[in-house]
Amino acid sequence: MPLNELTIKQALEKLDKGEITSVKITKACLDRIAKIDSEINACLTICEQEALQEAEEADKRRAKGEKGGLLGIPYAVKDNILTKGIRTTAGSKILDNYISPFDATVVKKLREAGAVLIAKTNMDEFGHGGSTQNSAYGVVHNPYNKQMVAGGSSGGSAAAVAADMCIFALGTDTGGSIRCPASFCSVAGLKPTYGRNSRYGLMAMTSSTDTPGILAKSSEDTAMVMNVIAGHDTKDASSLDEDVADHLLDIDSDIKGIKIGLPDEYFKEGLDEEVRVKINEAIDKFKEMGAEVLPISLPHTKYSVPVYYIITPSEISSNMARFDGIKYGFSDKEAKSLQEVYLQSRGQGLGTETKRRIMIGTYALSAGYREAYYLKAQKVRTLIKEEMDAALKEVDILLTPVQPTCAYEINAHRGDPLAAYLEDIYVSAASLSGVPALSLPCGFSPKGLPIGMQLIGKRLDESKILNIAHQYQKATDFAQQKPEI
Ligand code: GLN
Numbered sequence: 001m002p003l004n005e006l007t008i009k010q011a012l013e014k015l016d017k018g019e020i021t022s023v024k025i026t027k028a029c030l031d032r033i034a035k036i037d038s039e040i041n042a043c044l045t046i047c048e049q050e051a052l053q054e055a056e057e058a059d060k061r062r063a064k065g066e067k068g069g070l071l072g073i074p075y076a077v078k079d080n081i082l083t084k085g086i087r088t089t090a091g092s093k094i095l096d097n098y099i100s101p102f103d104a105t106v107v108k109k110l111r112e113a114g115a116v117l118i119a120k121t122n123m124d125e126f127g128h129g130g131s132t133q134n135s136a137y138g139v140v141h142n143p144y145n146k147q148m149v150a151g152g153s154s155g156g157s158a159a160a161v162a163a164d165m166c167i168f169a170l171g172t173d174t175g176g177s178i179r180c181p182a183s184f185c186s187v188a189g190l191k192p193t194y195g196r197n198s199r200y201g202l203m204a205m206t207s208s209t210d211t212p213g214i215l216a217k218s219s220e221d222t223a224m225v226m227n228v229i230a231g232h233d234t235k236d237a238s239s240l241d242e243d244v245a246d247h248l249l250d251i252d253s254d255i256k257g258i259k260i261g262l263p264d265e266y267f268k269e270g271l272d273e274e275v276r277v278k279i280n281e282a283i284d285k286f287k288e289m290g291a292e293v294l295p296i297s298l299p300h301t302k303y304s305v306p307v308y309y310i311i312t313p314s315e316i317s318s319n320m321a322r323f324d325g326i327k328y329g330f331s332d333k334e335a336k337s338l339q340e341v342y343l344q345s346r347g348q349g350l351g352t353e354t355k356r357r358i359m360i361g362t363y364a365l366s367a368g369y370r371e372a373y374y375l376k377a378q379k380v381r382t383l384i385k386e387e388m389d390a391a392l393k394e395v396d397i398l399l400t401p402v403q404p405t406c407a408y409e410i411n412a413h414r415g416d417p418l419a420a421y422l423e424d425i426y427v428s429a430a431s432l433s434g435v436p437a438l439s440l441p442c443g444f445s446p447k448g449l450p451i452g453m454q455l456i457g458k459r460l461d462e463s464k465i466l467n468i469a470h471q472y473q474k475a476t477d478f479a480q481q482k483p484e485i
Contacts, residue, residue, distance in 0.1 A: 009224070129152045132149065223251055
């Protein structure tokens with residue numbers, strides 16, 4: 001098997017036995033990027049020199065007897081996560097030449113564990129989107145069918161993992177941005193509990209839901225990365241000061257008797273038949289494995305997209321104020337006054353969707369409308385959260401679709417932002433509630449496009465989700481399938 005196709009688990013076994021070196025796996029990934037990324041467009045910056053140096057360093061550490069962790073494993077990082085000394089654009093023109101002055105906490109932890117950063121990945125500008133078509137650096141093509149989108153906003157990370165350009169990748173999920181591309185590209189994608197992984201060094205989109213997470217080739221690999229990056233961080237005020245259990249400890253436990261809830265509202269009209277068929281097959285598989293499947297009702301589901309699309313632009317409009325042409329990034333040199341610096345730098349530096357969100361958010365927060373929109377949305381958000389927590393008291397996890405459809409054609413929602421927003425129907429509630437959720441491959445459409453299912457768990461119960469996912473992956477072979485590129 002080519003080294004770039006290994007999972008973390010397989011790579012670590014071979015590294016620990018001395019059968020391969022980190023330099024060799026890193027080169028295999030870099031070669032793969034050089035060979036195919038002109039067709040996929042997953043990587044915005046390739047850190048070749050730095051990666052080879054880090055790989056050599058990892059090999060030296062291993063030669064001295066160090067093992068485990070993620071020592072010597074090459075990975076990619078979504079370009080809204082800060083990486084010291086490396087260009088970090090957030091998919092935006094306004095940050096085209098921006099070099100991060102420090103590492104995000106999640107990156108720092110990976111660095112300390114000896115993982116090797118090989119590339120920064122393409123994304124919707126600042127995370128604003130669900131298809132990576134809103135990037136200033138061009139769309140990411142789906143490795144399973146290059147006419148189709150890869151999903152978003154972490155589309156570059158998902159495509160890079162699916163096409164074996166790296167062994168795993170980091171993404172961020174604010175309202176589905178890890179789960180959506182994971183489902184479109186047939187990889188595992190975990191959005192952990194809000195606050196479980198530090199947001200320090202993430203470019204803020206919606207501070208109250210932003211969550212860094214993982215895109216990987218299996219749920220077991222996802223658990224291995226969680227073991228490194230999860231935990232409290234004094235630099236992030238919303239970080240949870242709770243112990244982190246070993247996510248691998250119970251991954252092999254039998255799932256006989258576990259309770260899986262199926263929220264009725266997630267299976268109504270709007271769900272494509274080809275997706276429904278595969279989700280139903282996954283449900284049958286779980287029943288065969290001894291799970292108890294129960295109906296659940298989440299009546300506020302219909303409000304999750306409207307609530308998300310008020311809260312998100314509101315927080316965006318405030319978070320984006322820092323991009324003023326003065327503190328960072330692009331600044332229009334022709335501007336003749338301070339006002340013009342702001343207007344022209346933002347006008348030229350930011351893309352259409354980002355501008356739309358700034359305007360909607362500013363409107364929703366403005367005097368006279370704040371109570372009607374923003375405060376109302378926050379109240380309904382509380383109801384959504386309470387309903388989600390109550391449902392998760394009845395069962396171990398909820399099983400739902402991730403997206404209403406498979407990956408769609410590039411340009412399909414062009415000029416129709418509302419249609420794009422509605423795609424978030426199954427992912428927004430977990431984000432608004434702050435609970436962990438995983439997208440896991442569960443089959444392919446008749447045309448060969450990947451389909452994912454979503455497993456939503458209780459707060460801080462990532463280990464349970466990963467245990468259930470791992471048992472499913474042992475009983476099926478969807479995760480082993482590879483795209484033909
Ligand atoms: N589709 C969501 C949006 O456009 C996803 C955002 C995210 O998770 N970064 O807001």
